[in-house]
Amino acid sequence: MSEVSEVRTDPLGITHLGADGVARWLNANRTSVLKYKRLSPEQITDLASGFSQTTRDAFVGVDGRNVTDQAQLWALPNLGQASEEKRMAAEKRAETTPVKQEEESLFKRASCNEYGCETASECPKGNNGDPTCNDCITNSGPGDSTYCANI
Numbered sequence: 001m002s003e004v005s006e007v008r009t010d011p012l013g014i015t016h017l018g019a020d021g022v023a024r025w026l027n028a029n030r031t032s033v034l035k036y037k038r039l040s041p042e043q044i045t046d047l048a049s050g051f052s053q054t055t056r057d058a059f060v061g062v063d064g065r066n067v068t069d070q071a072q073l074w075a076l077p078n079l080g081q082a083s084e085e086k087r088m089a090a091e092k093r094a095e096t097t098p099v100k101q102e103e104e105s106l107f108k109r110a111s112c113n114e115y116g117c118e119t120a121s122e123c124p125k126g127n128n129g130d131p132t133c134n135d136c137i138t139n140s141g142p143g144d145s146t147y148c149a150n151i
Contacts, residue, residue: 009025009034009035009120009134009135010025010026010027010028010120011120011121012119012120012121013025013028013030013119013120014026014030014118014119014120014146015135015137015138015151016077016138016139017047017048017137017138017139018077019058019062019140020064020072021038021062021063021065021066022037022039022072023037023039024036024076025135026077028119030079031076033074033075033076036073038064038065038066039063039064039065040063040064041063043064044062044063047149048139050137050145050147079140112149112150113147113148113149114148115133115147116145117136117146117147117148118136118146119136120135120136122136122148123135132150133149133150134150135149136148137151
């Protein structure tokens with residue numbers, strides 16, 4: 001499978017930015033890596049802009065393009081119990097709370113990463129927002145939140 005694959009992502013999944021500079025798209029259960037992308041230092045800096053300063057500092061000098069080991073590229077990140085609880089809550093919200101017409105205008109913001117999320121389905125791509133705003137990005141750093149991004 002190629003690095004930039006045409007594999008569909010899971011709308012209840014999430015994208016994890018690893019400490020190695022590789023973005024990994026995970027399924028809803030967070031049990032499988034669906035695809036990955038090795039990121040340049042510039043892409044990492046841009047993508048990590050919504051994380052804490054401590055996490056951003058940890059990415060200085062990281063170049064995901066240097067990761068070539070297939071086992072590492074497809075390795076499942078450790079997201080911990082808190083992420084599982086958040087995923088389950090987001091899944092329940094997605095099943096019970098349809099997007100209302102009047103709420104759609106809330107998705108028209110200047111920047112994709114202004115949106116908090118727990119799953120990719122909460123990002124505005126399909127709600128009259130930025131059509132490229134299609135990933136919910138997370139990191140395993142302490143205190144970091146998740147937010148929408150365009151990878």
